[in-house]
Amino acid sequence: MEDLSQKLREYIKVGTPAERRIAKYFSEHLNELPFETASSVADRLELSPMTVGRFLRSLGYHGLDGIKVHLKDNLAPVTLHLPNILEQLQKDASEGRPLATQIAEQVEMLQHIYNLANQPQWLEAVTTILSSGNVFITAHPSLAGLGRRFCDRLTFARDHVLFLDGANGSYVELLGGQSQDELLIVIDSPRFVASRLLARSARRAGHKVLLATGQFTEWAHEFANITLSLPPQRANSRENLSAMMSLLEFLAIAVIQAAGETAETRIRRIEELQGMFAYAPLR
DSSP, X not given: OHHHHHHHHHHHHHSOHHHHHHHHXXXXXXXXXXXXXXXXXXXXXXXXXXXXXXXXXXXXXXSHHHHHHHHHHTOOOHXXXXXXXXXXXXXXXXXXXXXXXXXXXXXXXXXXXXXXXXXXXXXXHHHXXXXXXXXXXXXXXXXXXXXXXXHHHXXXXXXXXXXXXXXXXXXXXXXXXXXXXXXXXXXOOTTOTTHHHHHHHHXXXXXXXXXXXXXXXXXXXXXXXXXXXXXXXXXXXXXXXXXXXXXXXXXXXXXXXXXXXXXXXXXXHHHHHHHHHTTOOOO
């Protein structure tokens, strides 16, 4: 990568006028080149595609595809770019650019979840998910898709994971039996008015409760064994949906990683079954 950058700097200094223009454009837009063609670069610089092609050959590449392969093979780890990226985000956000503000908020949210993942309750959540006899997941109907996705992810690590949509009005799958080794995961939200009652009922039935909720849920410590708190909710967001999605995804990843070889075996088996049934002909 440094070799390419050095060549471009040399052409900017001593190349022909056309070479200097192309080298300067390449140097300033390396991250955008995977989306370009020789013709599109030529159009931007008001040159001929043949001129761009000759320049690429002088660099040692057979067309723009060659430089794309080079960029892909020599891509620097994203962590090396983080300081510059964050500095640019803060600058753009301070200038009132809406997208920069939203992305900066997402970075803060991910930092909150990363810090949470280093807390004792995170490890307890992972351990409890893997060790419980049955795992039930529930959420408000508006977040049912999110709950089912989380349920599917956990099945990579273990058996007996079930999403409860409450459609039967009774939650009998959780509360109708006599087992004392159940875990209820409540995906909380402002509209899920039954979440507190469900958590309390599960605890009274002898089950454990893992609650994913906002930071200021007053009843969390009374009715939940484990609480994973979302970052502070933004004023323009009712559900804090992106934060909940990220928290559940990273929690599922942590569970799968903790399951180790068991998860690897299950994933292979799931892929085999999907290959068997996904495209089964109609009879």
